[in-house]
Amino acid sequence: VSVIGLSRIVRLERRHLFRSPRGRAVLASLSLLTLASVFVGGAVARTHRSAGDRDEGATWARIRESAGEAAVALRTSTSAIGSRPGAQAGAASQITSFDLAAWNDSFVARGDSPSTPLIAGDLALLPDSAAIRIYEPPTAVPSLAERSPAALILGTIDLAWLLALLLPLAAIALGFDAVARDRERGTLAMLLAPAGSGRALFFARVVASFSLLWIGVVPAAMIAWALSTHGLRVRDALSVCALLTGLIAFIASVVIAVSALADRSATSLATLIAGWLILFVALPLASSGLVRTAYPLPDPRARLEGELAAQDVFSRPSSAVLDREAERDPKLDPSLGQDGTSIQNRYYMLLSRERYRRAKGARHEEEQVLEQRAELAEILLWSSPPTIVSFALAELAGTGPRERGEFLEDGDAYRAAVERFVRDRVVANERAFDQSSADRWPRLDRPDRRSSLTALGAGLAFLILGIVVAVVAGAWMDRKDLAPTREDA
Amino acid sequence: LNALVAKELRLAWRARRVWLASLAMGVLSLAAAASGASQFLDRREAYERLASYGETSFQKQKAAHPHQIAHNGYVVARPPAPLGFLDGGVETAYGTYVRLDAHKTRSLQGSRTAELARGPGAGRFDLGLLLAVFAPAVLILLGYDLLAGEKARGTLDMMRVAGVEARSLIVSKLIGLCARAVIAVDAPIAVAVAIACAVAGELPLVRLGLWIGVHAVALVAWALIVLLVSAIARTPRGALMIGLAIWGLLALAVPPISGGLAAALRPLPPMGEEMVQAEKWAASAHAQNEVLRAEAIRDVQKRHPEWNGAGDPPEVLDAVMLRLADAEVARKVGRVLDAMEREEDRQARLATEASMISPSGLASLASSAIAGSDVSHMRAAWRAYEAYRVTLMAWFNDWWAKNGSGGFDQYQTEKSFAAFQDAPRLEQPAFGIGFALARAGLPLILLVATSLLVATALMLSARRAIGKGVRA
Numbered sequence: 032v033s034v035i036g037l038s039r040i041v042r043l044e045r046r047h048l049f050r051s052p053r054g055r056a057v058l059a060s061l062s063l064l065t066l067a068s069v070f071v072g073g074a075v076a077r078t079h080r081s082a083g084d085r086d087e088g089a090t091w092a093r094i095r096e097s098a099g100e101a102a103v104a105l106r107t108s109t110s111a112i113g114s115r116p117g118a119q120a121g122a123a124s125q126i127t128s129f130d131l132a133a134w135n136d137s138f139v140a141r142g143d144s145p146s147t148p149l150i151a152g153d154l155a156l157l158p159d160s161a162a163i164r165i166y167e168p169p170t171a172v173p174s175l176a177e178r179s180p181a182a183l184i185l186g187t188i189d190l191a192w193l194l195a196l197l198l199p200l201a202a203i204a205l206g207f208d209a210v211a212r213d214r215e216r217g218t219l220a221m222l223l224a225p226a227g228s229g230r231a232l233f234f235a236r237v238v239a240s241f242s243l244l245w246i247g248v249v250p251a252a253m254i255a256w257a258l259s260t261h262g263l264r265v266r267d268a269l270s271v272c273a274l275l276t277g278l279i280a281f282i283a284s285v286v287i288a289v290s291a292l293a294d295r296s297a298t299s300l301a302t303l304i305a306g307w308l309i310l311f312v313a314l315p316l317a318s319s320g321l322v323r324t325a326y327p328l329p330d331p332r333a334r335l336e337g338e339l340a341a342q343d344v345f346s347r348p349s350s351a352v353l354d355r356e357a358e359r360d361p362k363l364d365p366s367l368g369q370d371g372t373s374i375q376n377r378y379y380m381l382l383s384r385e386r387y388r389r390a391k392g393a394r395h396e397e398e399q400v401l402e403q404r405a406e407l408a409e410i411l412l413w414s415s416p417p418t419i420v421s422f423a424l425a426e427l428a429g430t431g432p433r434e435r436g437e438f439l440e441d442g443d444a445y446r447a448a449v450e451r452f453v454r455d456r457v458v459a460n461e462r463a464f465d466q467s468s469a470d471r472w473p474r475l476d477r478p479d480r481r482s483s484l485t486a487l488g489a490g491l492a493f494l495i496l497g498i499v500v501a502v503v504a505g506a507w508m509d510r511k512d513l514a515p516t517r518e519d520a
Numbered sequence: 521l522n523a524l525v526a527k528e529l530r531l532a533w534r535a536r537r538v539w540l541a542s543l544a545m546g547v548l549s550l551a552a553a554a555s556g557a558s559q560f561l562d563r564r565e566a567y568e569r570l571a572s573y574g575e576t577s578f579q580k581q582k583a584a585h586p587h588q589i590a591h592n593g594y595v596v597a598r599p600p601a602p603l604g605f606l607d608g609g610v611e612t613a614y615g616t617y618v619r620l621d622a623h624k625t626r627s628l629q630g631s632r633t634a635e636l637a638r639g640p641g642a643g644r645f646d647l648g649l650l651l652a653v654f655a656p657a658v659l660i661l662l663g664y665d666l667l668a669g670e671k672a673r674g675t676l677d678m679m680r681v682a683g684v685e686a687r688s689l690i691v692s693k694l695i696g697l698c699a700r701a702v703i704a705v706d707a708p709i710a711v712a713v714a715i716a717c718a719v720a721g722e723l724p725l726v727r728l729g730l731w732i733g734v735h736a737v738a739l740v741a742w743a744l745i746v747l748l749v750s751a752i753a754r755t756p757r758g759a760l761m762i763g764l765a766i767w768g769l770l771a772l773a774v775p776p777i778s779g780g781l782a783a784a785l786r787p788l789p790p791m792g793e794e795m796v797q798a799e800k801w802a803a804s805a806h807a808q809n810e811v812l813r814a815e816a817i818r819d820v821q822k823r824h825p826e827w828n829g830a831g832d833p834p835e836v837l838d839a840v841m842l843r844l845a846d847a848e849v850a851r852k853v854g855r856v857l858d859a860m861e862r863e864e865d866r867q868a869r870l871a872t873e874a875s876m877i878s879p880s881g882l883a884s885l886a887s888s889a890i891a892g893s894d895v896s897h898m899r900a901a902w903r904a905y906e907a908y909r910v911t912l913m914a915w916f917n918d919w920w921a922k923n924g925s926g927g928f929d930q931y932q933t934e935k936s937f938a939a940f941q942d943a944p945r946l947e948q949p950a951f952g953i954g955f956a957l958a959r960a961g962l963p964l965i966l967l968v969a970t971s972l973l974v975a976t977a978l979m980l981s982a983r984r985a986i987g988k989g990v991r992a
Contacts (some may be wrong), residue, residue, distance in 0.1 A: 172792055176636060176642070184610065185875060187779050188777045195638070316637070335573070
């Protein structure tokens with residue numbers, strides 16, 4: 032078949048598909064659902080961002096307002112922890128950096144990226160912020176999934192959901208009988224006369240189906256994405272385009288290939304629905320089940336014991352611990368303090384290090400399991416098309432399986448920075464937290480771990496797979512019998 | 521009508537498609553039952569371990585000052601939902617234990633959000649999910665051609681000539697579809713439910729009956745939708761296409777759109793500042809001032825009118841002050857929690873209303889509520905633990921107020937912990953059927969309303985179809 036002939040067939044098939052009521056219905060539904068998914072995703076992402084920002088903003092406001100404030104409100108915490116029962120309120124003195132960092136929760140926001148509207152459903156599983164105190168590892172605030180039945184039982188629509196569940200169904204509805212119906216009716220032979228070969232017809236129908244799906248999804252997704260986010264990077268947009276193009280090509284090829292190789296439309300539909308259930312529903316469920324089974328979460332009793340031991344560091348202070356810590360950091364020796372506040376700060380600063388170690392140790396086993404799970408999940412995410420797509424988008428948005436752990440790691444690094452900052456002031460026997468200290472208070476600066484390479488690579492892989500499927504199915508179709516089926520006879 | 525019903529029942533029994541679907545559903549429902557039951561058993565085992573740990577660690581601790589004991593805390597664990605093996609609901613996302621520690625209000629720990637995944641059910645696969653989301657697709661495959669097939673074959677005209685009324689036709693087709701559903705969906709699910717109950721070792725009959733009832737109502741709604749589609753479509757192929765599209769929309773698109781809209785339009789307030797506030801209040805429980813002291817004296821005088829405020833008080837004032845301060849902290853925290861829960865309820869209500877047209881979304885919400893695995897049950901359990909914390913705290917403060925420190929000091933002592941053995945133990949809150957029904961009420965009402973709406977539309981379209989005959 033000449034190139035001109037092939038392009039003519041492609042044009043004809045495309046026109047036919049775009050003008051058919053089914054084609055129009057699929058196109059309209061896909062465009063509407065894509066717009067809805069990205070806009071809803073964008074709105075959901077904004078609520079998460081504002082939640083994190085509110086907590087972090089309130090922390091900064093508190094730090095700024097604390098400059099020069101009396102310490103009674105915070106210092107009572109010290110007495111509550113250190114000298115029960117019937118402790119007296121702390122003496123009215125000025126707040127110090129140590130008071131702010133130890134007796135008060137500071138919140139850091141997890142932050143988001145311009146790509147989060149595409150995968151906003153992931154945000155329900157992630158904390159929007161974490162509480163930091165210098166004597167314990169960061170504590171994530173409860174995620175939306177832990178507070179809202181709607182987010183978990185019903186789910187949250189976003190582009191990844193659409194691509195995983197609805198796009199394949201739309202492709203099946205569009206093309207399950209693309210070739211099988213002609214075979215069933217006995218009109219395939221007539222169609223093959225002008226087309227020249229089965230491959231040309233097959234290719235033309237794949238291109239027609241691909242074009243309709245592409246026009247239904249990609250422009251709507253890109254427009255809605257651009258409107259619902261800010262700071263969109265060109266390379267991210269190109270990666271998403273590549274991912275969508277590759278995925279659509281793959282799905283269109285597979286659907287038309289099954290239709291071309293089936294004798295009847297019903298067989299084609301049953302095969303495709305079964306395949307969709309296995310590839311797009313069963314495999315992702317099995318993967319998450321496998322991760323759970325391979326690395327079960329540890330018994331929480333060890334953590335509870337560890338947390339109680341950590342609490343004991345302040346409630347039953349040990350002179351051995353104090354001596355050991357003072358030996359490690361002699362500048363913090365309480366005897367070098369100049370007044371009650373600075374002596375108390377040095378005392379608790381030394382204890383806080385031991386308390387941090389115990390609290391960290393209490394969480395160690397659980398953190399290790401979660402890390403192992405994230406590693407295995409990242410491998411298993413390559414086992415099915417929907418998980419590949421959601422992983423690629425998650426990598427782009429920074430909401431992947433490692434994000435929770437990485438956020439808490441970054442939070443811990445920030446905690447260490449705050450501890451260094453506070454230590455310098457404790458060593459200098461700070462009497463009052465002033466404006467210059469407020470200005471120099473460390474800020475969380477998370478490294479940018481987002482990557483558009485996964486989306487690009489996944490898109491290319493899907494495209495290559497789609498082409499391979501098309502070539503093999505086209506060749507196979509040529510060998511298949513064109514005789515009318517039993518029904519035609 | 522009898523003849524039509526008999527014909528439909530005969531066809532249902534003889535259809536190969538029905539038995540193939542039954543086989544497929546059998547495999548799926550067994551997998552779902554196994555998955556749900558094994559998760560439930562894990563949860564129950566973890567609960568029993570933690571409950572026993574909490575009790576043992578409380579009783580075996582070293583004796584100390586009564587208020588110190590209260591600060592050491594008491595670990596309580598949340599038992600799994602009564603029908604958690606059938607519908608996991610939000611079990612995985614919600615915490616499972618908490619150390620109740622003096623004045624501090626802590627949220628439940630041990631939530632397993634890391635186990636959640638994308639997609640319907642957030643990664644869980646149990647009978648609740650299978651019935652709500654995937655069984656409707658089977659119903660479509662079973663019944664898409666019930667009316668459209670008559671149209672395509674031209675037998676609808678014959679029926680009209682024979683004087684068959686639309687109502688009789690619809691009733692017979694509905695009974696026929698229900699018979700197919702019984703063979704292909706209900707029977708395998710019933711076997712799977714029985715196996716899940718046996719594996720989990722639980723048989724709460726009333727709750728189980730209600731849970732089955734919720735899904736039955738949802739399946740009837742779906743059956744009516746399938747018949748409506750079959751009545752509207754001109755050909756069986758068209759009916760299948762429209763049916764699958766509607767299933768995709770109602771089961772896979774509308775619920776997450778509702779969830780997303782609810783999250784976007786009624787966002788939950790961030791928790792950070794509330795956590796800070798609660799910590800400050802908790803810390804302030806130990807603060808003492810003259811106003812509090814005066815209040816404590818008045819409180820003691822209420823119980824001991826003979827004491828005129830001079831000399832040694834009959835109760836330890838420090839303890840009374842702590843009790844009063846702690847009660848005030850609990851009230852303040854309670855108000856914050858009430859406000860936050862109101863916001864969560866508003867979001868849930870919006871999500872429920874938005875998923876009104878989706879029997880799957882409504883069935884999921886009602887099913888988890890009846891199973892006791894929805895967020896209301898989890899939240900109520902946690903509030904009961906919080907109330908117990910206040911009771912325990914008050915008990916220790918009372919002990920201290922009445923007996924003094926009793927020789928116990930802040931650090932460990934040689935005295936025995938036996939003096940505190942009478943401290944109240946947690947009684948797990950029992951949530952009856954009434955509580956579950958109150959939570960499942962709105963989704964259930966909407967589900968019935970949807971069914972009635974679809975039934976009306978079906979009757980109208982069937983009358984029209986029979987009246988017009990077939991253009992083909």
